[in-house]
Amino acid sequence: MATKSSGASLVDEDKQTITTPCTKCPIRTLGTFREFTPEELAFVQKFKVGELMVKAGSHVFLEGHDSAHLFSVLHGWVLRYKVLESGRRQVLNFAVRGDFLGLQSVIFDKMLHSAQALSDVRLCVFSRERVWELYERHAGLAFDMTWIASREESMIADHLVAVGQQPALQRIAYILLCIFDRARRAGMLQGRRLNIPITQEHIADTMGLSVVHTNKSIRTLRERGLIDWRRNTLTLLDDVKLAELASFTSTEQRVRPFI
Amino acid sequence: MATKSSGASLVDEDKQTITTPCTKCPIRTLGTFREFTPEELAFVQKFKVGELMVKAGSHVFLEGHDSAHLFSVLHGWVLRYKVLESGRRQVLNFAVRGDFLGLQSVIFDKMLHSAQALSDVRLCVFSRERVWELYERHAGLAFDMTWIASREESMIADHLVAVGQQPALQRIAYILLCIFDRARRAGMLQGRRLNIPITQEHIADTMGLSVVHTNKSIRTLRERGLIDWRRNTLTLLDDVKLAELASFTSTEQRVRPFI
């Protein structure tokens, strides 16, 4: 099955860990989600099929395939991307704890992009079959689904603006701030330091640049004392100057409650 | 009010024309929408506030403002775009008959992009206040809202791939095919010829290129006999070669029923 690449396993089936009940869902404590009504919470619990572990490098789903499930990220980093016939890859964005994956499969029957685990990832798995029930019985959750889709659109639109209209240095500044912003919301930030499984090649493929030029731009940012990036640790040294450079506006304001 | 720039007027208020009843909505005959149930049709009729005429060059709504209404395009071309502090503009896409505008205002309370009429435009206007009723009482329409948002996301993602990963000539080929594709679905195509109010500058701002280089790329496409573009008439001379160049896959398959 497309959703079960090598490295993926349903945790509750394997009895490796106990599936978290939705009432104690760790991502609901992030403070970025709205409160569910008891009825909604009960439904979400039914909606949830289990949890899925995906090893770093494995895929959650592939472009062109249908996915039997919907996912939300409980832990780890996931890469959403598309590939061209030429072999070139465009990264759409990086999903972290609290982000939703696979909504497109509900809408279009098949995924229009791929999702790959960058680190070991833990996912919450929802039943695609029950989606209709969600729309029929829980207007609030139905609205949340639209909210998720609309937020994804606005994020990708922001990327398009950066890629289409900004020179390399500004693009890099923009995407790094994006990553910091998402990590902050997901509670993955340790002060100004962030541990990421993201490579410079990922950044290059996100912003439509070559690896070489990406590397040189990052070096410039480092030399200017705006960031530091060694091994897997990215440090934000001057958020003001970086934001100034990127003309970046946080998506924080767009954070609204959902599953 | 932000939604009423100069040039905009509510047709039914002005008694200039009779507002079309939803039962006889012209865009429902396009063959690309699903059938409504009688209940849905009755609700949509209530949901519809009236019709709005917007003169070429005027705005439907502006980035940063809230919009009291939702719109669907009945006639004409609408440009969706964002601007940077630097003054540079990124066009998100071109909306035609059947396309929905302003969904973001429901989700985020304010628009994250602007919408400008490229030609004289006729819009169907919906009540933002009734959206909640839509979600509570009409699961099918609620699903359609998610569908609309998700389709917009996938379209913008496709643009991002083209802008991020393709050289100029391929980008131009891609966007022209996109425009033809949308025009075809909207029934605006006369054989292989299409009348568009789009300028080369619009194309440039869509694909992240300068006007000069856009012009040269278009000339190349013309010299190769793939297209012709004179005055406001764009002609598709060799769709196969153009699609080959753009590695374009039609979004036709993604067309599903909605308001």
Next chain:
DNA sequence: CGTTACCTTGAATCTCCTCAATACACGTGG
């Protein structure tokens, strides 16, 4: 008949890309 908006073309320049070589960290097996 002048103004405006858009298209066209050439020339100089610069950003970014490709190629190529090296460096470094890490894991693996001998």
Next chain:
DNA sequence: CCACGTGTATTGAGGAGATTCAAGGTAACG
């Protein structure tokens, strides 16, 4: 413990592709 392979980061050099500047050209409009 070291040799080796792999994946990632780094750096230099040369060139392609896109940008900017600048100057016309054409059609539409009042």
